[in-house]
Amino acid sequence: xxxxxxxxxxxxxxxxxxxALSLKENGIEDILVVDREDAAGGILLQCIHDGFGLHRxxxxxxxxxxxxxxxxxxxxxxxxxxxxxxxxDIINDEGLITAILLSEEKGLVRVETKALVxxxxxxxxxxxxxxxPGSRPAGILTAGFAQxxxxxxxxxxxxxxxxxxxxxxxxxxxxxxxxxxxxxKAVVExxxxxxxxxxxxxQCLHDFxxxxxxxxxxxxxxxxxxxxxxxxxxxxxxxxxxxxKRFSLACDTLLLSVGLIPxxxxxxxxxVVLDQATGGAVVDSNLMTSVPxxxxxxxxxxxxxxxxxxxxxxxxxxxxxxxxxxxxTKKAREVPLKxxxxxxxxxxxxxxxxKEALISFRPIxxxxxxxxxxxxxxxxxxxxxxRKVFPSIMHRIRIPRVPETAAYLEVSxxxxxx
Amino acid sequence: xxxxxxxxxxxxxxxxxxIARELSHYKIRIALLEKEFDVSFGTSKSNxxxxxxxxxSLPGTLHxxxxxxxxxxxxxxxxxxxxxxxxxxxxxxxxxxxxxxxxHMYYERGRKNNVPYMEFLSRAKTLEMEPNLNPDLLGxxxxxxxxxxxxxEFCYALVEDALQNGLNLFTQEKVVRIRRGRPRTxxxxxxxxxxxxxxxxxxxxxxxxxxxxxxxxxxxxxVYADDVARLAGVANFKITPRKGEEYLLDRRVANxxxxxxxxxxxxxxxxxxxIPTVDGPVMxxxxxxxxxxxxxxxxxxxxxxxxxxxxxxxxxxIRTTDIITSFAGLRPVATGDDFIIGPTKMKxxxxxxxxxSPGLTxxxxxxxxVREILLKEGLKLELKADFLARRKGIVHIRxxxxxxxxxxxxxxIRADKDYAKLVxxxxxxxxxxVSEAVKRGHTCMDAIKFMTRAGTGRCQGGFCSSxxxxxxxxxxxxxxxxxTKKGPGSELLLLPLSKGGV
Numbered sequence: 039x040x041x042x043x044x045x046x047x048x049x050x051x052x053x054x055x056x057x058a059l060s061l062k063e064n065g066i067e068d069i070l071v072v073d074r075e076d077a078a079g080g081i082l083l084q085c086i087h088d089g090f091g092l093h094r095x096x097x098x099x100x101x102x103x104x105x106x107x108x109x110x111x112x113x114x115x116x117x118x119x120x121x122x123x124x125x126x127d128i129i130n131d132e133g134l135i136t137a138i139l140l141s142e143e144k145g146l147v148r149v150e151t152k153a154l155v156x157x158x159x160x161x162x163x164x165x166x167x168x169x170x171p172g173s174r175p176a177g178i179l180t181a182g183f184a185q186x187x188x189x190x191x192x193x194x195x196x197x198x199x200x201x202x203x204x205x206x207x208x209x210x211x212x213x214x215x216x217x218x219x220x221x222x223k224a225v226v227e228x229x230x231x232x233x234x235x236x237x238x239x240x241q242c243l244h245d246f247x248x249x250x251x252x253x254x255x256x257x258x259x260x261x262x263x264x265x266x267x268x269x270x271x272x273x274x275x276x277x278x279x280x281x282x283k284r285f286s287l288a289c290d291t292l293l294l295s296v297g298l299i300p301x302x303x304x305x306x307x308x309x310v311v312l313d314q315a316t317g318g319a320v321v322d323s324n325l326m327t328s329v330p331x332x333x334x335x336x337x338x339x340x341x342x343x344x345x346x347x348x349x350x351x352x353x354x355x356x357x358x359x360x361x362x363x364x365x366x367t368k369k370a371r372e373v374p375l376k377x378x379x380x381x382x383x384x385x386x387x388x389x390x391x392x393k394e395a396l397i398s399f400r401p402i403x404x405x406x407x408x409x410x411x412x413x414x415x416x417x418x419x420x421x422x423x424x425r426k427v428f429p430s431i432m433h434r435i436r437i438p439r440v441p442e443t444a445a446y447l448e449v450s451x452x453x454x455x456x
Numbered sequence: 457x458x459x460x461x462x463x464x465x466x467x468x469x470x471x472x473x474x475i476a477r478e479l480s481h482y483k484i485r486i487a488l489l490e491k492e493f494d495v496s497f498g499t500s501k502s503n504x505x506x507x508x509x510x511x512x513s514l515p516g517t518l519h520x521x522x523x524x525x526x527x528x529x530x531x532x533x534x535x536x537x538x539x540x541x542x543x544x545x546x547x548x549x550x551x552x553x554x555x556x557x558x559x560h561m562y563y564e565r566g567r568k569n570n571v572p573y574m575e576f577l578s579r580a581k582t583l584e585m586e587p588n589l590n591p592d593l594l595g596x597x598x599x600x601x602x603x604x605x606x607x608x609e610f611c612y613a614l615v616e617d618a619l620q621n622g623l624n625l626f627t628q629e630k631v632v633r634i635r636r637g638r639p640r641t642x643x644x645x646x647x648x649x650x651x652x653x654x655x656x657x658x659x660x661x662x663x664x665x666x667x668x669x670x671x672x673x674x675x676x677x678x679v680y681a682d683d684v685a686r687l688a689g690v691a692n693f694k695i696t697p698r699k700g701e702e703y704l705l706d707r708r709v710a711n712x713x714x715x716x717x718x719x720x721x722x723x724x725x726x727x728x729x730x731i732p733t734v735d736g737p738v739m740x741x742x743x744x745x746x747x748x749x750x751x752x753x754x755x756x757x758x759x760x761x762x763x764x765x766x767x768x769x770x771x772x773x774i775r776t777t778d779i780i781t782s783f784a785g786l787r788p789v790a791t792g793d794d795f796i797i798g799p800t801k802m803k804x805x806x807x808x809x810x811x812x813s814p815g816l817t818x819x820x821x822x823x824x825x826v827r828e829i830l831l832k833e834g835l836k837l838e839l840k841a842d843f844l845a846r847r848k849g850i851v852h853i854r855x856x857x858x859x860x861x862x863x864x865x866x867x868x869i870r871a872d873k874d875y876a877k878l879v880x881x882x883x884x885x886x887x888x889x890v891s892e893a894v895k896r897g898h899t900c901m902d903a904i905k906f907m908t909r910a911g912t913g914r915c916q917g918g919f920c921s922s923x924x925x926x927x928x929x930x931x932x933x934x935x936x937x938x939x940t941k942k943g944p945g946s947e948l949l950l951l952p953l954s955k956g957g958v
Binding site: 074122124126127129138140141142144145146148161162164165166167169171172173174175176177179180182183186187188190191192193194195196197218220257258262263264290291303306 | 757857914916948949
């Protein structure tokens with residue numbers, strides 16, 4: 039089967055729905071959203087805890103409630119969503135973009151589209167990626183998988199839990215498992231600082247007296263059928279402490295919350311160039327990738343801290359796609375963005391001279407009393423004191439007008455004395 | 457007697473499964489006893505999947521003869537049993553004058569072992585064939601008959617074909633007792649014709665209390681073959697597990713090498729290899745460390761470090777960041793190093809033991825050798841006229857998607873609409889394939905992974921596990937909390953949450 043659309047959106051999570059709604063608002067009618075699951079909403083559907091929507095709706099919502107608002111708007115605006123459908127390939131043949139779908143309902147579908155929005159989200163880093171030595175028993179799960187099993191399948195992974203990594207999903211699951219009667223014995227984090235948001239450290243660990251071992255890692259997994267224990271090792275300047283300082287924790291489950299990877303395998307098939315630092319596509323200020331007509335937003339572009347921030351980016355992306363479809367993206371001169379002191383990445387890769395720029399970035403490590411600056415080769419555009427910065431908190435700033443003459447824009451954190 | 461057989465085979469790895477398939481050509485009653493939840497779950501599942509050419513082995517050994525003979529059998533077996541097998545060829549790469557001399561020695565060995573078509577390649581020719589190899593190399597020994605295979609699907613294919621030819625398969629049956637039985641008194645039907653009625657059968661008892669008896673018992677128990685032999689009073693050899701760690705790399709670096717890349721070997725192993733797999737991704741390993749425990753399947757930091765140091769010497773662009781998973785297997789190394797195949801002091805008890813590398817390669821030849829031994833020992837073998845030599849493989853659509861042959865995908869969907877339901881996104885495995893694996897009796901996560909590749913990709917089951925569990929639940933009626941990774945004791949989830957609560 040063959041289809042032709044103006045815009046195809048891959049993924050019906052907050053990014054895909056946000057982009058689709060923004061396309062509709064901007065008058066692009068002929069769009070199709072595809073999603074692999076039984077229902078639209080993405081990973082939000084398994085996030086039954088609250089804390090979503092504080093920025094966007096000024097309300098505290100659960101994940102499904104937040105998703106429901108977008109799903110309802112999509113329905114009201116007649117956004118066509120094809121569920122139980124996976125995109126297995128994207129072919130970019132001299133500017134003609136064709137996506138190949140496998141749809142439970144429609145079989146194999148070839149969709150020719152003028153614009154494509156990548157909104158596939160991210161996946162969790164797993165045991166293989168971090169190569170923890172030891173045996174290979176059952177009972178080692180990523181935190182998100184455990185969350186899906188508990189919240190959507192009604193099954194807890196186990197009774198005695200150790201969590202490696204202090205990412206937000208792991209922290210949320212520590213609380214969730216405790217509520218269901220399991221015992222979370224420890225959260226072990228290799229870095230000297232937590233990976234997740236501070237509010238989650240407080241609400242999910244401190245409130246339940248769950249110990250957090252910073253600068254520790256798991257150096258061995260033991261168990262034949264099911265996992266029976268892990269060896270926890272302190273890290274001293276990045277190296278394992280001697281065996282005497284290590285200790286063993288008995289457990290029947292190990293949850294991994296060790297990072298998220300933007301799910302860009304399809305993007306690579308289409309020839310999209312990725313950024314090593316974000317794992318997402320290299321994009322310009324319109325969030326267009328290296329392949330003309332292919333755009334990206336949400337966690338497939340950069341892993342966000344909050345759904346609200348995904349929605350914001352998706353709305354921006356939809357507007358940019360609409361402009362592209364109307365032929366209004368006649369480009370001004372591109373000004374490259376650079377990472378300065380203490381900045382891990384900056385997105386997009388370039389801004390347009392004379393136009394507004396929306397810039398996202400994160401620090402490499404935590405820091406105190408620093409000055410955030412954005413400057414060109416000749417002038418300082420922004421200067422802001424920051425009491426504390428954390429890698430777990432994404433920064434986003436708006437530069438109202440990128441100077442016409444700028445050779446580059448550089449974002450950096452400098453210590454205050456300077 | 458329901459559990460009375462002509463031949464009982466202990467161990468459902470490639471060796472036992474190969475023997476079962478070979479013997480299922482004949483009008484005899486055969487049973488295969490496997491202690492794990494599914495066949496191939498021991499040494500066979502953590503194999504490198506290489507069908508060696510045969511130039512590594514010392515001339516005159518069983519290793520040498522059976523590996524070369526076994527290698528030759530794979531074209532026919534692959535055609536009959538439809539498992540993935542490709543003759544990719546191999547390069548043994550030399551980096552010094554001394555190593556150049558050593559590869560000449562292996563060329564001589566290969567020649568004596570009747571390895572076909574070997575040749576020396578110049579530096580330029582080697583790099584032309586494998587451009588990602590370290591340009592510091594001086595030359596290589598090329599053996600085009602080296603092949604690669606999917607070791608578990610090979611094992612499953614052998615068993616499936618044997619099953620359709622009358623094999624009786626008993627999984628989760630661990631043998632704990634073997635003894636000389638009383639002479640058979642009640643001889644009936646085909647038993648007499650096959651010779652089963654004569655003499656004392658061997659009686660076998662399992663941990664669960666099941667009893668089996670066979671005129672012949674074949675010991676193909678892998679790393680446990682010495683323990684099983686001891687149950688039969690045969691204590692003349694010991695098995696030392698030699699651990700090998702392997703690291704599988706992401707599909708995006710699948711084209712690092714096309715052929716099997718061997719270093720110049722070490723005294724105890726073929727060295728650390730860079731191995732293409734039939735499914736695409738490249739694997740590096742295996743290390744070789746003798747270990748104490750037969751259950752030590754741990755991967756280690758030391759193994760990881762050693763493997764990548766060596767692999768990077770051959771293929772400099774290999775990175776640890778490309779690892780998607782790792783595992784370890786145990787080679788059953790017998791006293792004397794060579795295979796131990798033959799009758800023992802207990803009449804009817806026959807060893808197929810110590811089948812370390814090149815065991816997978818040799819498996820077809822070992823099966824034939826065991827058949828000859830059984831004949832010599834008095835088993836009457838008469839070919840079945842209705843033997844079914846063909847086993848249908850599962851139709852996978854992964855390759856068609858990868859190669860952008862979408863008409864083939866459409867064709868598969870027309871035949872079975874479940875080919876439109878993607879279960880594993882990394883490896884493009886559909887519900888049709890998973891359902892077929894379940895239908896063929898593979899009902900734990902590892903077995904389905906081995907059969908379909910669902911869960912072997914870069915997300916390591918993050919996306920597909922819940923989907924596969926749902927399919928197992930719906931096809932077999934097993935509740936979610938009873939679904940296992942590799943059999944009882946490896947349940948994936950432990951607690952159904954109370955229903956009806958807030």
